Amino acid sequence: MKNERILISGASIAGQTLAYWLVRHGFRPTVVERAPGLRTGGQGVDVRDQSIEVAERMGIMARVRVAAADVTGLQFVNAAGDSIARIDVAGIKDKLESAEVEIMRGDLVQILHEINSGTVEYVFDDSIVGLDQDADGITVTFEHGPARRFDLVIGADGLHSNVRRLAFGPEHEFVHHMDHYFAFGNADAALGPDRWVTMFNTPGRMAGIYRSGTNPQAKAYFIFRSPRLDLDHRDPETARRKLVETFADEKRWHVPALLDDILTDPDIYFDSLAQVHMNSWSTGRVALVGDAAYCASPASGAGAELSLIGAYRLAGELATANGAHHLAFHRYEQTHRPLVDRKQKIGPNLRLMAPKSRFGIAIRNTITRLPLLESMAGMERIMAPKTTAPLPNYQPTAANV
Template identity: 70%
Template sequence: MKNERILISGASIAGQTLAYWLARHGFQPTVIERAPRPRSGGQGVDVRDQAIQVAERMGVMPQIRAAAADVAEMRFVDARDRGIARIDMARIGDKHGSGEVEIMRGDLVGILHDANTGTVEHFFGESIRSLEQDTDGVTVTFENREPRRFDLVIGADGMHSNVRSLAFGPESRFVRHMGHYFAFGNTGSEYGQDRTMTVFNTAGTMAGVYRSGNHAQAKAYFMFRSPQRDYDHRDPAAERRLLTDAFADRTDWRIPELLAGALADPDLYIDALSQVRMDSWATGRIALVGDAAYCASPASGAGAELSLIGAYRLAGELTAAGGDHRIAFRRYEQTHRELVERKQKIGPNLRLMAPKTRIGIAVRNTIARSPLLESLAGVERIMAPSTTATLPEFRPAPSTTAS
């Protein structure tokens, strides 16, 4: 088989899934991750439709269901914490769902990492300094270790992908700001109701408490409208200033307590709501997968789904092509792009979570109190093109040659 030595930058959902399938198909993946350990933070993510098939074929779907966030209700409150509207998420899921599971992002990463233990080489606390590709491979220099040669390099390193910047160009060419920032982190476990996401809005902002049924820890959730800010996203102090500037002078509802708890969390996640749009996900021997290539933004609810399916397809196409990256990368884009483009067409999620005006909040509350929301959820399920078709089983090409 050609191109067996493959470097994967990023040890999150896409990177771990890709490593699993590459190893299973006989490749030799190496995973590097800038963080010192698997990242445990992040919000709830959805494993649904074809992503369920990927997880089932990996044998991890039972663990995913056991660790499900199990949030049953979204509750909207006023400044006195009085309920003004609610969405019965469990009822909508039971009536219109297809077996999908919401799980905390850190829990999913942990499950996928465990699935690779003993079969995939990992280096944490490491990142790529430079990439130099030629007709035979890619020379990679690292921040902390000696240079190495790989046959292929895959960037699975998120929206702010280092691999993308090195191989494709500056982030400004590909990342589209969607007018909002959000933050998600631990806060006092005494806040919120079990199995509930509690939301408080003012025009253009949202503060909330997320309480998973399978976790005692409460999570603070913030969202606010803002033009794009110029700051170093790898500077925790700069990130925290974004959140502080937006909410530090707020004394309404439980915002001061939630903000204090979130800012004290070392794994606090803060970023822009953005999408990644690219004409191609590959250049020569370097390709991208997951948010690095096609982030749909947290507002889509599709990040984990696209990462799991995309990684499965990329590994599978390399297998079917006998390691020929020219064929595999092209087929990967051809088979996965339609789903990506559909998921990047964000529906009403932003208007639901952070209405722009007081009138918008009132309209959202009216809809949430009526049977209309459940009906709309059903219509959306019916009208959406199916993504539950069976994924192909990838097998080696009939005639493969040694690299």
């Protein structure tokens, strides 16, 4: 087997899924993660369509279903907290006989880490600062640890990928801002009804609370329209200042309490809603997977799906090509890009969550109250382009099963 030593940057959904399949195919992956430990925070993510098949082949789908977020649906409230429109997501899924599952990102990351225990080398609290490719491999320089030699490097390190910056160029060439910013963090569960995502809107802004039926920790959500801001996404104080600037004047509903909660969360998440568009996901011995290569933005609801399927395909193509990376990277992109292109067309999701005018809010509320909504969801599912080819069944190396 060629190119057995593979470094993966990011202990993410994509990174850990890739590591799992690489081991099964006889490779020797190492995962380096900037954080001092596993990142177990995050919002709800969807395992659906062919990503369910990937999870089943990994033997984790039963655990995913047990840990499912168990959310009934979305409701929109007025300033007094009265429900003015609802979308019964669970009911629609039942009628459409959908097998998809929503799970908190942190729960899925933990499941992936557990199945990799003892088979994958993890290096936490470190990151890549230099990549020096040559004909035989890559010398990788780390922020803290000594330099090491690998055959291939895979960036699975998210929207602001460090590997992408080092190997492909500056972020602004690939990350496309979608005129919105998004924040979430821990919240008091008493502020929202169990098993519902509750949202309060003013023009161009949304404050909400997410209550999972299986997780006692509620999440506060904030979205607001804005042109691109000159902000450091890794600086929580910058995030806190911007949220205060944007939402401190709103005293209605539970906005002040949700704002107080998210401002005191040490793991507050704040970032642009953005997509990554690249002409190629590989250069030489370096490739990208997941959000680093093709983030569709949280508004798409497709991040976990693209990560699971993309990582599965990348590992499988490397195995099929016996480690010949140029051929494998080409086949991975050729087979996965059609799905990425489709998922990056996110449709009306942002207009649903954060209408930009009072008229838009009223129209949204009217539409969500109509019985036609369920029929529309069904028709969208029926009319949506189907995956043209079945998921390949890459055969694991017998010695590693």
